[in-house]
Amino acid sequence: MLAMILQRQGRNVLVIDKGTHPRLAIGESSTPTANMVLASLARRYDLPRLAPLARYGTWKTAYPHLACGLKRGFSYFKQVPQTRFAARDNHANALLVTANRSDQVSDTQWFRSDVDAFLAAEVQSNGSRLWEGVTIDRIRRQGIPGQDRPVWRLTGRRDGHSIEVTATFVVDATGAAGIMPQTLGIGRKDDMCRTNSRALFGHFRDVDSWHEVLVARGCQTASHPFPCDHAAQHQMLDEGWMWLLRFENGVTSAGLVMDANRSRLDPRNAPELQWQQTLARYPDLDDLFRHATLVDPPASLVRTARLQRRWRQIVGEDWAALPHTAGFIDPLHSTGIAHSLCGVERLATVLEHHWQRPSLPTSLESYQQTVQNELDFVDQLVSACYVGLNRFPLLIACSMLYFAAATTYEERRAAGVADLEFLCAHDQQLRAIVTHLTDRLQRVHSEAEVRAFCDELAAAIRPFNSVGLCDPSVDNMYHYTAAPEV
Numbered sequence: 001m002l003a004m005i006l007q008r009q010g011r012n013v014l015v016i017d018k019g020t021h022p023r024l025a026i027g028e029s030s031t032p033t034a035n036m037v038l039a040s041l042a043r044r045y046d047l048p049r050l051a052p053l054a055r056y057g058t059w060k061t062a063y064p065h066l067a068c069g070l071k072r073g074f075s076y077f078k079q080v081p082q083t084r085f086a087a088r089d090n091h092a093n094a095l096l097v098t099a100n101r102s103d104q105v106s107d108t109q110w111f112r113s114d115v116d117a118f119l120a121a122e123v124q125s126n127g128s129r130l131w132e133g134v135t136i137d138r139i140r141r142q143g144i145p146g147q148d149r150p151v152w153r154l155t156g157r158r159d160g161h162s163i164e165v166t167a168t169f170v171v172d173a174t175g176a177a178g179i180m181p182q183t184l185g186i187g188r189k190d191d192m193c194r195t196n197s198r199a200l201f202g203h204f205r206d207v208d209s210w211h212e213v214l215v216a217r218g219c220q221t222a223s224h225p226f227p228c229d230h231a232a233q234h235q236m237l238d239e240g241w242m243w244l245l246r247f248e249n250g251v252t253s254a255g256l257v258m259d260a261n262r263s264r265l266d267p268r269n270a271p272e273l274q275w276q277q278t279l280a281r282y283p284d285l286d287d288l289f290r291h292a293t294l295v296d297p298p299a300s301l302v303r304t305a306r307l308q309r310r311w312r313q314i315v316g317e318d319w320a321a322l323p324h325t326a327g328f329i330d331p332l333h334s335t336g337i338a339h340s341l342c343g344v345e346r347l348a349t350v351l352e353h354h355w356q357r358p359s360l361p362t363s364l365e366s367y368q369q370t371v372q373n374e375l376d377f378v379d380q381l382v383s384a385c386y387v388g389l390n391r392f393p394l395l396i397a398c399s400m401l402y403f404a405a406a407t408t409y410e411e412r413r414a415a416g417v418a419d420l421e422f423l424c425a426h427d428q429q430l431r432a433i434v435t436h437l438t439d440r441l442q443r444v445h446s447e448a449e450v451r452a453f454c455d456e457l458a459a460a461i462r463p464f465n466s467v468g469l470c471d472p473s474v475d476n477m478y479h480y481t482a483a484p485e486v
């Protein structure tokens, strides 16, 4: 998307990708923030073919051949080891948070192999070049005779052949590879992340429906604000959580994210064995997968090392990294696509106004501070939820911090407030509240302390809660947090 925007700004853009399309990619769940930014980028940079992707209804009409899933919001269910899920009074073991008022305007699960292939084709039809199957392995700064400014010389390989290109500016979007900071020898700061998790994931066929399990068990689904499968579905475990994202082509993206401080999985075991061992502890999840087959990658689940990664520096002279290259925290609450799009928007604005001007370094520095600050905030919000993994009321309360931040961002953006950081990470009052509460979390142990903490949190976020979060009368079923329409 950034390539298309920069091309619109008059830049001569080359996109280099070591992979080829279509292919499995993870990070599939869009949010109201993601869709607001996407719609706005499509308008601002005259990219009308991207606009339909911002809503389920327009997506289905414009691009029925691009697989997606309907996402009305977020659903969370607490699973207890060796125990079947049973309905509890007041939905005490479930949380559903509505993101969109209707299917038509709802968010989507992106079937990334289709979406990414579509975007790659759009890059080319918008006039930029795309080199696929090219792995960049060396980047140098080099002076050019007759030119006062050095350029970047990128060297790579395609089919065993060496390939070279020069560029006046490099945007590093290589994600975990972080080719620019890696090549420049920039230090990491992964250890500063509070969250500490690992993932196992893949795409499956024939995963049973959780909604149907609940119906068969006589749980009160009538009070769900939307079908709980039409969501970024989180099955919360004692030692981590599972995501379930359903696409309409019969495929379900499923992943286990394990808290490194709690997981008892033996790292020497194969990913499939770790998966089976975890499901064996949670009989309902085991049942959900009883007919399922892994379809992508076909041979084996993907297993990650620690998910959290951060670089100390993410910009420099004539280069900048996008958020997912700058760092990553965790898939909880699906912040990835939204944060990436906010980064695309911010970097596009920097390059639009400061391209080859003396002000470019200062504005890149400000971009860096913003992205680092946003990653810090995501880490704070997500790690708080991990503290509550085996105390569901605490987890719900901590999730409300994320929803307060997200809905405040969406409301302010819809009201035209400029210069917002992702999740309002720049808002000192919000940050002070979250810091105070997350520091206090370490001292919350007994049930009475949990209750007192939840009450304190509800009172503290009041200035950022115009959508009725922390309302005990709704029994964890939030119908009305929908984002303003874009």
Ligand SMILES: Cc1cc2nc3c(=O)[nH]c(=O)nc-3n(C[C@H](O)[C@H](O)[C@H](O)COP(=O)(O)OP(=O)(O)OC[C@H]3O[C@@H](n4cnc5c(N)ncnc54)[C@H](O)[C@@H]3O)c2cc1C
Residues within 6 Å of the ligand: 016, 017, 018, 019, 025, 026, 027, 028, 029, 030, 134, 135, 136, 137, 173, 174, 175, 176, 177, 179, 199, 201, 255, 307, 322, 324, 325, 328, 330, 331, 334, 335, 336, 337, 338, 340
């Ligand atoms: C386990 C997990 C679950 C996630 N779940 C969610 C979710 O539910 N919702 C959400 O919003 N986000 C989620 N995310 C985050 C999401 O994946 C990212 O935000 C998103 O993929 C970022 O896209 P990107 O194009 O910036 O980077 P990436 O998708 O990482 O793409 C990197 C690109 O760089 C290319 N590349 C790498 N090295 C080289 C090289 N040397 N030379 C040339 N090309 C190279 C790769 O081929 C690839 O195309 C998740 C992330 C993880 C790890």
